Amino acid sequence: MNAEIIAVGSELLLGQITNSNARFISSQLAEIGINVYYHTVVGDNPNRLLDAITIAENRSDLIIFSGGLGPTKDDLTKETIAKHLHIELEEDKDAMKSIVEFFQNQNKPMTENNRKQALVLRGSHVLANKNGMAPGMMYTASNHTYILLPGPPKEIEPMFQFEAKPLLTSLVSKGQIVSHVLRFYGIGEAELEDKLQHLLENQTNPTLAPLASDGEVTIRITANADTTEEAWKKIRVAKEEILHIAGDYFYGVDDDSISSVLTKMLMKNELTIAAAESLTAGLFQAELANNPGVGEALLGGMVTYNEQVKINQLGMEKEVIEQHGVVSSECASEMARLVKEKFGSTIGVGLTGAAGPQAHGNKPAGTVWIGIAIGDEPPHTYRLQLSGSRNTNRLRATKSAFYRLIQLLIEKGYERA
Amino acid sequence: MNAEIIAVGSELLLGQITNSNARFISSQLAEIGINVYYHTVVGDNPNRLLDAITIAENRSDLIIFSGGLGPTKDDLTKETIAKHLHIELEEDKDAMKSIVEFFQNQNKPMTENNRKQALVLRGSHVLANKNGMAPGMMYTASNHTYILLPGPPKEIEPMFQFEAKPLLTSLVSKGQIVSHVLRFYGIGEAELEDKLQHLLENQTNPTLAPLASDGEVTIRITANADTTEEAWKKIRVAKEEILHIAGDYFYGVDDDSISSVLTKMLMKNELTIAAAESLTAGLFQAELANNPGVGEALLGGMVTYNEQVKINQLGMEKEVIEQHGVVSSECASEMARLVKEKFGSTIGVGLTGAAGPQAHGNKPAGTVWIGIAIGDEPPHTYRLQLSGSRNTNRLRATKSAFYRLIQLLIEKGYERA
Numbered sequence: 062m063n064a065e066i067i068a069v070g071s072e073l074l075l076g077q078i079t080n081s082n083a084r085f086i087s088s089q090l091a092e093i094g095i096n097v098y099y100h101t102v103v104g105d106n107p108n109r110l111l112d113a114i115t116i117a118e119n120r121s122d123l124i125i126f127s128g129g130l131g132p133t134k135d136d137l138t139k140e141t142i143a144k145h146l147h148i149e150l151e152e153d154k155d156a157m158k159s160i161v162e163f164f165q166n167q168n169k170p171m172t173e174n175n176r177k178q179a180l181v182l183r184g185s186h187v188l189a190n191k192n193g194m195a196p197g198m199m200y201t202a203s204n205h206t207y208i209l210l211p212g213p214p215k216e217i218e219p220m221f222q223f224e225a226k227p228l229l230t231s232l233v234s235k236g237q238i239v240s241h242v243l244r245f246y247g248i249g250e251a252e253l254e255d256k257l258q259h260l261l262e263n264q265t266n267p268t269l270a271p272l273a274s275d276g277e278v279t280i281r282i283t284a285n286a287d288t289t290e291e292a293w294k295k296i297r298v299a300k301e302e303i304l305h306i307a308g309d310y311f312y313g314v315d316d317d318s319i320s321s322v323l324t325k326m327l328m329k330n331e332l333t334i335a336a337a338e339s340l341t342a343g344l345f346q347a348e349l350a351n352n353p354g355v356g357e358a359l360l361g362g363m364v365t366y367n368e369q370v371k372i373n374q375l376g377m378e379k380e381v382i383e384q385h386g387v388v389s390s391e392c393a394s395e396m397a398r399l400v401k402e403k404f405g406s407t408i409g410v411g412l413t414g415a416a417g418p419q420a421h422g423n424k425p426a427g428t429v430w431i432g433i434a435i436g437d438e439p440p441h442t443y444r445l446q447l448s449g450s451r452n453t454n455r456l457r458a459t460k461s462a463f464y465r466l467i468q469l470l471i472e473k474g475y476e477r478a
Numbered sequence: 479m480n481a482e483i484i485a486v487g488s489e490l491l492l493g494q495i496t497n498s499n500a501r502f503i504s505s506q507l508a509e510i511g512i513n514v515y516y517h518t519v520v521g522d523n524p525n526r527l528l529d530a531i532t533i534a535e536n537r538s539d540l541i542i543f544s545g546g547l548g549p550t551k552d553d554l555t556k557e558t559i560a561k562h563l564h565i566e567l568e569e570d571k572d573a574m575k576s577i578v579e580f581f582q583n584q585n586k587p588m589t590e591n592n593r594k595q596a597l598v599l600r601g602s603h604v605l606a607n608k609n610g611m612a613p614g615m616m617y618t619a620s621n622h623t624y625i626l627l628p629g630p631p632k633e634i635e636p637m638f639q640f641e642a643k644p645l646l647t648s649l650v651s652k653g654q655i656v657s658h659v660l661r662f663y664g665i666g667e668a669e670l671e672d673k674l675q676h677l678l679e680n681q682t683n684p685t686l687a688p689l690a691s692d693g694e695v696t697i698r699i700t701a702n703a704d705t706t707e708e709a710w711k712k713i714r715v716a717k718e719e720i721l722h723i724a725g726d727y728f729y730g731v732d733d734d735s736i737s738s739v740l741t742k743m744l745m746k747n748e749l750t751i752a753a754a755e756s757l758t759a760g761l762f763q764a765e766l767a768n769n770p771g772v773g774e775a776l777l778g779g780m781v782t783y784n785e786q787v788k789i790n791q792l793g794m795e796k797e798v799i800e801q802h803g804v805v806s807s808e809c810a811s812e813m814a815r816l817v818k819e820k821f822g823s824t825i826g827v828g829l830t831g832a833a834g835p836q837a838h839g840n841k842p843a844g845t846v847w848i849g850i851a852i853g854d855e856p857p858h859t860y861r862l863q864l865s866g867s868r869n870t871n872r873l874r875a876t877k878s879a880f881y882r883l884i885q886l887l888i889e890k891g892y893e894r895a
Contacts, residue, residue: 076505088493343760350759
């Protein structure tokens with residue numbers, strides 16, 4: 062089965078947004094062994110959309126549409142397909158019910174154009190939208206399968222994963238395909254590929270696909286076998302070989318993030334944490350708080366953006382700043398120690414540095430100091446020299462602090478989650 | 479002139495990377511008034527690439543390729559085009575020279591396959607690559623213009639902007655095209671379109687293109703005229719009409735973000751700010767700190783994730799929490815007032831709520847209270863009832879706080895930035 066993904070929306074052709082939906086759906090299809098041969102993007106224009114559909118029907122079995130299911134007049138994907146396939150649109154009761162409820166919850170009047178969102182292709186399998194109003198559809202006719210999905214990523218991603226993908230998997234079920242992602246931090250993609258070269262070259266089942274993004278590197282292991290158990294067996298063998306070589310940089314699997322791994326570890330070991338943040342200005346704590354249940358571990362902390370705040374609120378001695386400056390090992394160390402004491406947590410983290418674009422005195426942009434205090438020991442400090450933009454540097458500093466803390470906890474014998 | 483962008487690379491079809499090049503080139507073409515009607519993505523396969531070229535020639539005047547110019551066997555864009563157009567490839571001396579220099583600078587031996595990168599279509603205009611090895615090309619034949627560009631964003635972006643775009647601009651110079659984006663918050667896309675329906679329907683020059691993302695709505699106004707001044711005149715008229723109807727929700731233009739507008743406004747009016755955050759856990763301060771120079775206004779603040787921290791660190795009376803709970807107007811109001819006092823800022827902001835997925839006692843997930851204290855007046859509070867995921871809710875709460883504060887400052891007569 063060969064697939065084509067058609068994204069509909071003039072905003073894509075104007076360069077206002079990136080076609081991230083095609084990437085997401087492609088990676089999902091790769092997991093279940095469906096080849097994607099083409100992506101197409103076409104604007105909110107019924108004639109050009111019709112042309113794109115005709116071309117796709119000539120070269121692809123499965124045609125997946127994203128976008129154009131919304132309430133406005135520009136949204137014309139299902140109307141165009143209905144006309145092309147000579148089928149009617151009809152109101153889906155469940156979809157209509159959830160649209161009405163959506164407006165009731167928001168305490169807003171429902172405008173008439175929203176009714177249009179509940180229309181579906183007659184005879185299609187309706188895909189529920191748990192994160193928005195427009196339902197999706199799957200329709201099969203004369204050797205082609207058409208899947209219609211909404212445009213917003215937060216709607217299309219869960220809908221594809223939980224509604225469409227299981228249907229497609231059962232369509233193509235020729236053996237079982239299992240994927241497992243290993244996540245690494247603190248090592249570049251080229252360096253990791255270099256270390257694993259002999260594995261990357263010789264593997265066909267499972268396949269190993271490395272990918273770098275946001276300062277992290279992942280390796281996706283995909284195995285194919287008659288049963289899920291056998292596929293997992295293949296994955297475990299490959300995983301063991303990889304971790305034997307690059308285990309030092311390994312932090313988690315699949316949908317883990319560095320902050321979720323740290324959160325689980327804090328909770329498992331009943332540790333509490335507080336942070337004092339300068340350049341990251343709350344990002345460390347905000348990222349930790351992405352993880353539900355983190356309230357057991359994260360007590361809170363301070364944003365000490367201003368020098369006086371470090372002295373008056375956190376209680377730092379003026380001399381530390383005068384002697385070493387705020388971008389220094391000593392300052393990071395004191396921030397970690399003081400915030401731990403003040404908040405009564407088991408762990409204190411301090412983050413200070415020059416995010417950029419300006420240098421901070423004689424400290425160039427991208428200089429970061431991380432302090433970590435655990436229990437009564439003298440705090441540990443780490444220096445980073447980053448070369449990204451202001452906000453990349455702030456995010457890297459945050460992730461590095463998570464990573465350093467995880468490594469430190471492992472060294473001290475705390476259990477991994 | 480109508481354009482199509484063909485990105486070549488199997489990694490795009492596997493979902494390993496996003497087609498950000500198409501977005502970049504599209505936004506650049508929009509600026510010079512070239513309509514993009516299609517994006518296509520095709521893998522490293524010469525037959526399918528050839529099919530894609532033939533389809534593009536039937537519907538587009540300008541065909542821009544990204545990717546497939548590198549040294550490996552998979553890189554076949556220029557070979558396929560040369561064969562299709564019956565033209566030879568020849569070595570470009572300048573390109574060869576810079577490839578040799580590249581390896582010398584890196585102190586590495588040049589492998590033979592790198593010679594392939596210096597080959598260009600005979601008769602093409604060669605586009606220099608200042609950030610990599612493979613040169614780009616522009617070639618015109620029988621009513622079509624073909625532009626070949628490398629795949630890596632750091633190579634294609636400067637090459638397009640500084641080499642290809644000036645050539646295209648001189649090709650299309652028929653009047654001036656100017657775009658201007660208006661940004662709105664606190665109103666849905668459907669509701670805004672409803673309000674502006676008569677304008678959206680009747681406008682052809684300028685055109686109005688609404689777009690929703692991340693809880694915001696933008697309207698791009700694009701005008702075409704003989705001179706830039708006349709184009710701007712058309713834009714100003716449309717802008718005035720739009721703001722007359724929907725001005726209450728307007729917060730900024732072009733590349734503004736809500737936090738950048740607020741930051742500029744704080745700096746212009748010499749106001750200082752501190753925040754106490756529960757559900758957002760530092761996100762409000764971290765988002766403000768995205769903006770360079772914010773240190774003049776943002777003193778810092780506290781993350782009071784834990785109830786005891788609100789009492790012990792921020793100094794809240796235990797009775798406030800016992801009587802009203804932490805998800806309450808009273809608690810948000812006290813957080814705003816106390817953090818303002820503690821940090822000695824002119825403005826204090828308090829954020830508390832149930833981010834989800836769990837409710838907080840009898841307060842359903844998505845209930846948020848924002849408190850804003852300015853000067854000595856009693857704090858203002860605002861309630862939100864959000865329906866997104868945990869992290870969408872936290873981001874919406876943060877943006878709403880920015881928006882409410884901007885509105886409040888305008889009401890109080892502070893100057894917009």
